[in-house]
Amino acid sequence: MTVSLTLALDAMGGDHGPSVVVPAAIRYAQANPDCALILVGQESAVRACLPDGRLPPRVSIHHASEVVGMDEAPASALRGKKDSSMRVAINLVKDGAADACVSAGNTGALMATARFVLKTIPGVDRPAIITALPAVDGRTWVLDLGANIDSTAEHLLQFAVMGTELVNAVEGKAAPAVGLLNIGEEEIKGVDSVKQAHVLLQNSGLNYQGYVEGDDIYLREGLDIVVADGFIGNISLKSSEGVAKMIKHFLTVEFKRNLLTRLAALAAMPVLKRLTKRIDPRRYNGASLLGLRGIVVKSHGGADQFAFETAIGIARKEVEADIAARITDSVAAQLQQKASA
């Protein structure tokens, strides 16, 4: 089988660096014989994580001497670390040596670097971050998750356009249903930018369903995409993660209470495993940076091997769907529609 796509992996990113990225790459390459993977990072550190120190087929190393810290300021990473594994992995995408890049490095630095190196698609003011979240009827994609604050109505419209293309590409839905995140109090409904975006979306030609509330992300059937400013989206996401972790904590505490509850836990184990699988963040790992002239996927910093493989899979789907080109066309069409309106 010939190699049909090449992915650059930031081997040093994330809380675990090469100890997670290298085995994930090896397993992914084994399972995907049409895929080549470039491990970008400090060669010695990467080699140390290879079984027998040997590179398997279609996995290569591209040395990069520096590492961006998980708490490092984006500006410092951007200006001070031109040979970081993150920067070099993105450079490979820009140069055409890789079709996409995956990094578990810090989000701010990744976005700033990707934006600087790859540039935005014409007509896109601000790239956005999108991820899928579990929902009662499958999953819901939410953007922006923190790349932008104080988004204007135009930005929110662009997020909706980009999200529609991504979900169309990744899930094969022709016209995914889009909702705009708002609050339910009639009197004060919506900040101005949200109200204006509501009008823009109604006239956008997208499958726009109107305002949605925070709980709709997880509960409303048929909803595919929720659009929000990054400040709002990030707080919604983090609040959600907090509740899920709290419930897990309480379940654990209660099941460990005494011998009887420990026995109950054994009986309930298959159910709890299925529940965990349904909402396992590792199955939803991989947030996409949309609106760039290239494909960049952000893995959770704490991702384990399985989760990192999920993120690689997302990058692959985006390459296959040629997502950057699609967004380019879709944004151009929106601009044209606006000009002729």
Next chain:
Amino acid sequence: MTVSLTLALDAMGGDHGPSVVVPAAIRYAQANPDCALILVGQESAVRACLPDGRLPPRVSIHHASEVVGMDEAPASALRGKKDSSMRVAINLVKDGAADACVSAGNTGALMATARFVLKTIPGVDRPAIITALPAVDGRTWVLDLGANIDSTAEHLLQFAVMGTELVNAVEGKAAPAVGLLNIGEEEIKGVDSVKQAHVLLQNSGLNYQGYVEGDDIYLREGLDIVVADGFIGNISLKSSEGVAKMIKHFLTVEFKRNLLTRLAALAAMPVLKRLTKRIDPRRYNGASLLGLRGIVVKSHGGADQFAFETAIGIARKEVEADIAARITDSVAAQLQQKASA
């Protein structure tokens, strides 16, 4: 025992109206012999919910001919329904006939009416809505939950001052720990109002802990109060509710999967009950409208009898703590500190 406090209940508010409020009032009155309750609403509808049509001791009816709809616009309720159960219940607080009022009616109308009738405390620009949420180490109070959008730094400071007084009063904590809701991306941390509020809070004399993220509401130990703009707070709350409901839904589905899982559910029942109790929204029912010259507690619209009693209990605690006077003093002190700075 003599009656030490009187509470006005909007008997017509909420999804269930008098069928929930009347039995809740009767039970609360029985359990609290120092407490008198006034059922405000359409006399015939209220009487129809009385056992044997008879009023128990310390429970009375105050007739009000109109009812505010759960979806009615606040302006319509305020201008068009001067004899609504909601309005009359608040009037009783203003006139001193009741020490506080509890309503499960629509939040926007309740806030608008309470603000119009009772007025705000001197120095408070905007009343806020606060409620307690479950947390791994007890509970965390969050405000504002939707009364205000586009809050300025000064508003956020006022929320922190009011929240501190409430938690001090209700939980007896001398200096509850306050966090300011923000996002974690360094480069773009915070909208301007949040950044400015951060500085104000650092100089406020409150027990300010700095920025917190959405998950800290549920996970961070020792955190008592989280301050946010109402748009943000509402979306955080609704997102959290959505996740909890989704997890409950998945648990139910998985436990009902087959005979084996149904047996496991039986074994796990005590544990699941304890879990439910820990995060039962009914135990957290009762959001307080803070910053008014009077005490108004909002019950969830869908509250059952137990939940409505919880809300009555919150109103009682606020009366006993003289919360409006405390907030008046505390806001005045803040203003003085600012003037002398």
